Amino acid sequence: MMTEDKRQAAIIEEAKAFVDAEIRPFVNDFEEKGGVPLELIRKMAAKGYLAAPFPEKYGGLGLDPVYYGLFTEVFGKACMATRSLITVHTSLVGETLLRFGTEEQKEKWLPQLARGEKIAAFGLSEPDIGSDAKSIMTTWNEEDDCYVINGRKKWITFGDIADVFIIIASNNGKSTAFIVERSFPGVETKRINGLMAGRATYLAEISLNQVKVPKENVLGKLNFGFEYIVSTALDNGRFSIAWAGLAIAQEALEAMVSYSRSRSQFGNKLRSFQLIRGMIGDAVTKIHAARALCMRASELRKQKDPDSAMETTMAKYFTSKVAVDVANDALQIHGGNGFTNQYPVERLYREAKVLEIIEGSSQIQQEIISDFGLKRYYKRSNKS
Ligand SMILES: Cc1cc2nc3c(=O)[nH]c(=O)nc-3n(C[C@H](O)[C@H](O)[C@H](O)COP(=O)(O)OP(=O)(O)OC[C@H]3O[C@@H](n4cnc5c(N)ncnc54)[C@H](O)[C@@H]3O)c2cc1C
Structure with a gap:
């Protein structure tokens, strides 16, 4: 078996x-x-x-x-x-x-x-609210047999073709997650164009105008949207983005290694030049470190360890940075060829950048990680 x-x-x-x-x-x-x-x-x-x-x-x-x-x-x-x-x-x-x-x-x-x-798609961000997600302006109000949602969501991945959305809305500063179907009257989506990368992701803005949502469509508990749904969804999303960053970096590394072994200048393969070898050595090291972080976050999630969310945050923060760095060096090693879509590094370079913005930007991850570090590594007895 x-x-x-x-x-x-x-x-x-x-x-x-x-x-x-x-x-x-x-x-x-x-x-x-x-x-x-x-x-x-x-x-x-x-x-x-x-x-x-x-x-x-x-x-x-x-x-x-x-x-x-x-x-x-x-x-x-x-x-x-x-x-x-x-x-x-x-x-x-x-x-x-x-x-x-x-x-x-x-x-x-x-x-x-x-x-x-x-x-399915996830609607948290809004035209005027991103990192400060607790301040969302989309509202919900109770009517006899339903909840009524009004507001706008922006940057919703696959939003233009999604049939169902988790929408986060607020009532007097307390948020709730709702399962909203596209077929509900008052739901409209509009495609966002002109993206640097991910032009095939059906990114959309959603408008919600007097959308009546049945009471059984609350996800989790009323008024606990952040504590239950948003924190869990973002943790799941960060885990996915951590591995996405590793993926881009790994793909870029394979591209830079292959190219440096085949392209010659000054009568020698690129791989023989020390400055190129330095970029490859750095990329290998960063990727091994990123993979170790991703694996640790994964193992902790498997064990349902309470530290798994923090390790996931660190993995997301680190691998997205590594993806940007390695894709940048991979493109550099390809020279002019790297600047065309005939080689994958051009796409990887563009795709890496967004990982430092989505699921909480790198600055927001740094804030979360430093909060954790300031508590975990504080030795009260230390005298400076
Ligand atoms: C391609 C793409 C797909 C997306 N998909 C989705 C989706 O499916 N669902 C969804 O809900 N959202 C989605 N988003 C939105 C994404 O989550 C937000 O873009 C992100 O949270 C950042 O918000 P913002 O763009 O409004 O930037 P802002 O919050 O306005 O931040 C601007 C800059 O200021 C920095 N900053 C903000 N606050 C602080 C602070 N306190 N300290 C230091 N620096 C700070 C940020 O790091 C950033 O560099 C997507 C975005 C993109 C680009």
């Missing part, structure tokens, strides 16, 4: 073959056409790739956090858009529903998300 490890490792290998056949050759095409084809999303769903960490009873593949991280890396190496779909649809929405949904909500939504019959 196959061990659990072998079963999960086989899924990762199969995902690599899927990505190589169905995604990798077409990424520039997705960007040019401005969207991941819906047919590809259906194929991913048929393989269970939209529900990789969900339990099998909800149509998932039952990957534990270590294998789910490796799975995210497989998609993240090849294509920001499909990895972003997994980040929002599966991690931010699906896993949060799994944790806080009522049994009815889970039975209703998770199998549909797994089968790709419904695409």
Whole structure:
């Protein structure tokens, strides 16, 4: 009988073959056409790739956090858009529903998300509110048999094609998460164009105008939107982005190594020049450190250790920085060729940057990590 490890490792290998056949050759095409084809999303769903960490009873593949991280890396190496779909649809929405949904909500939504019959997106950010997310201006009010939501959400990944949203709204400073369906009257989405990268992610602005939401669509508890839903969803999202950063850095490293071994100048391969070797040595070291952080966060999540959220935050902060640095050096090593979309480093360079902005910017991660450090490493007896 196959061990659990072998079963999960086989899924990762199969995902690599899927990505190589169905995604990798077409990424520039997705960007040019401005969207991941819906047919590809259906194929991913048929393989269970939209529900990789969900339990099998909800149509998932039952990957534990270590294998789910490796799975995210497989998609993240090849294509920001499909990895972003997994980040929002599966991690931010699906896993949060799994944790806080009522049994009815889970039975209703998770199998549909797994089968790709419904695409999900997460709506927290607004035109005037980003990092200071507790100050959101979208409101909810109670009516007899429903809640009524008014406001606007911005930067919603896959928002332009999503069928269902988790929307965070506020009432007198206290927020609540609602499951909002696109079909509810008053929900409208508008595509955001002109992006530096991820042009295939159907990024959208959402307007919510007198949207009536049934009472059973509250996710978690009324007035506990931040404590329950947002903190969990962002933790899930950061975990995904940590592995996405590692993926970009790893892909960029492989590109820089291959190019430096094939391109010659001054009668020698680029790989023989010390300044090039310095960039490669730094990239290898940073990536090994980033992988160690991602693996540690994954192991702690698997053990449900309370430190897992902080380790995830550090992994996200660190790997997004490493992705930017390594993609930058990889492009530099490619010279003029790196400046064209004939080589993957141009795309990796653009895709890396957004990781320092989303799921809490790097500055916000630094704030969170320093709060933790100031408490954890304070030795009261120290005399300066
Ligand atoms: C491609 C993309 C996809 C996204 N997808 C989603 C999504 O699916 N759902 C969603 O809800 N949101 C999404 N977002 C929004 C994203 O989460 C926000 O952009 C992010 O939280 C930062 O907010 P902001 O852009 O308003 O920047 P601001 O909060 O205005 O920050 C601007 C700058 O100031 C810095 N800053 C802010 N506060 C502080 C501080 N206290 N100390 C030091 N520096 C500070 C920030 O780090 C940043 O550098 C997405 C954004 C992008 C670009």
